[in-house]
Amino acid sequence: MSRYESLLEAAGETPLVGLPRLSPAVPEGAPPVRLWAKLEDRNPTGSIKDRAALFMVREAERAGRLRPGDTILEPTSGNTGISLAMVAKLRGYRLVCVMPENVSTERTQLLRMYGAEIIFSPAAGGSNQAVATAKQIAADHPDWVMLFQYGNPDNARAHYETTGPELLRDLPTITHFVAGLGTTGTLMGTGRYLREKVPGIEIIAAEPRYGEVVYGLRNIDEGYVPELYDASVLTRRFSVGTRDAVLRTRQLVEVEGIFAGFSSGAILHAALAVAHQAVKDGIRADVAFVVADGGWKYLSTGAYGGTLAEAEDALEGQLWA
């Protein structure tokens, strides 16, 4: 069935495609090791965040936290804002996004196109500035509703109820699931579902490792771990640097024809690591990983062309995932 009553109903049910060229070769007679990409760029606004945005808004409506005409406020560096903007438009809410200056211009253009208003926080001020900006907005507008993707259980539940079941239905032989770690919603929801259904499954996180400016906290106690995060859901967690993420993003389009954003390259890097480990150990593996969004929004970075060193420079200080 591919007919829907509205765009909102068209979220999810994304394709899972095999990557026969990027999957590692195994020795003659050894069990197969296969990579599978879940193409989340095929969601209504082009990213996996449509799932979470839809669930968070619906649940807030059901709980009476959100009423027609309300203003939604969300700090976001991109995709969640775009998803929320679309959902807000179709459900009749106003959306205000607070975001750092150093995100790509396509993201801010998309947000405005979908009708969102943007308040920028200076990138240079780091988290202290962000906290100050956010506090001020909250004080000025106590009636605005925050869905708070980092601590909203409906973010994870979207994946427990949709992403997880889709993966298991399409790949009953799944042995590994690899996704990006940001709000942690994708990994917590999908990971919990798959762990309940597939004994021994590996749940692997790939987190972006940015340039130093992004870690410019004044001290360790200013660090932040999303409320949704539960380390016991994961079995491994990789930190992927900009160069590896760019390299894999390029491989994905060059070898398999999948044009993805850089966070997907970071995820592929971790997926390849576990796939090669499986080959070395001589075990069968069906490794499913998330392609979180397409590459369109990142073209202006220039990081799809030139040398890897040039791409690394181009992305220095940018939030590429």
Add this chain to the structure above:
Amino acid sequence: MAIEVRIPTILRTYTGGAKTVEGAGDTLAALLTDLDSRHSGLRGRLVTEQGGLHRFVNIYVNDEDVRFLGSLDAKLNDGDNVTILPAVAGGAFGFAAAAALLGRSTTR
């Protein structure tokens, strides 16, 4: 046994400003003790008084989070790369912290 350790900006006061230092040890715990002998106070910023890793510190051995490799008991080998980073929500910059504050003050 030489292990290269990358130090985040906020902890370079302990390393005389050095971005990377070398250390030795067959476990992470041994490495941190070794580092602390030359960079006094560094270990105390990473390990709590109870003897666990600080909640807002992430340490990676060859790009893998040590919390999934045995934490302080994680095994190390010559030539390994260790990276220390403060925990910030991936892709979230300081906005996660801001969101936490906002979430508590505007949720109704």
